[in-house]
Amino acid sequence: MITFKNVFKEYGNGVMALSNINLTVPRGDFVFLVGSSGAGKSTLVKLLIREESVTRGNIYIHNQDITKLTKTQVPRLRRNISVVFQDFRLLAKRNVYENVVFPLEVQGHSRAYNKEHVEHALELVGLKDKAKSYPSELSGGEGQRVSIARAIVNHAPYLVCDEPTGNLDEHTAMEIMAALENINKAGTTIIMATHAINIVNTMQKRVITLKGGKIESDVERGSYYEMV
Template sequence: MIKFINASKEYKNGVKALSNINLEIYKGEFVFIVGLSGAGKSTLVKLLLKEENVTEGNILLDGLDITKISNRKVPYLRRQVGVVFQDFRLLTNKTVYENVAFAMEIVGAHPKEIRRRVPMILSLVDLSRKANSFPDQLSGGEQQRVSIARSIVNNPPVLIADEPTGNLDPETAMEIMKVLSDINGRGTTVLMATHAREIVNTMKKRVITLEDGKVIRDEEKGGYELEVSNI
């Protein structure tokens, strides 16, 4: 599903954010990317979204080498990847329904399909009753669930969550993790960058640890408490 092959990223200021990354993330996996600030987590996400380009190496998404696609094709690539951010990034002048529908509108979905799918997705994230509310009328957890709904409404095979619980209290954060886990259970590959040690230890999924732009650990299920205790 996702494959990094000898991928490196050096910025113009000389900072080497990632160095010779070799990773394979399989279809349907739930994977945590962890590490201290500056370890390379955000750069890894930006490379997958084609917001940055590799300096060396290749990245494959579902068999497509995204390091070789033209800028013209980047919008099509991003339709294959849903993204959830720490700061929600909702459109404040649109309702919950309109925020989610907008994600379908920009890819040219038929109005009938939008009317069918948006309520279904809002139900999945338990926001049906908030469909006509605006973002400033929602709690932080509800706003993040809108963000998740928007990210999955076009049914992308991959969901990237970049510190999705960073602005939430522990109880709400675990509610968000349940939503992400349910989405993963439906077959979506989930890649989550986080500092949240307790969440990582509770979820017991695959954990990839970055340090100074390198993969220093890649652990399967179980036994992560000691491995991530320095995050």
């Protein structure tokens, strides 16, 4: 479970990006963060992965206050929270398998362990037949699915997506959402920041709307049109 308690984030230039955020995300949820540019979506994501620190308040994951972590403890946090960005950040000189296996190699797992988990991750995103392809040989949607496979290969219980479909056409974006739906059904909690109205309306998941750094609404099964 993820819990934000009275969280404020003020940047050095005096901009209050988040103001008194209180929310709980149970394990297994699929949550959309929506709102206009500057509403606070990306800041909330950055706080969750400790790319930024809170000004005031607390964020708990599994009852651990991550706002109290030291810099040396943050890498361990990020083994439990994987992130997918709008830009795929694939390694151009590595094929799909080598891109996805990279986090496991860093952690020092055996070759057999790596093979099993990479194949499972690629299967979840529908790319098992692309293991030997290079990023330059992939479509935009396939590249994003590889980045998702890399994010979930270590079985982190939480997956945070920051505008993962922002550079994709609508058909390809829905393919990405189908992959994320499979991952969520397998037990991963997903928090996705997005501007994509059609995706939010189609998926009918929990929708948290941010406005001016505050939570304007939190609907269990909603659509973007109802919020804006």
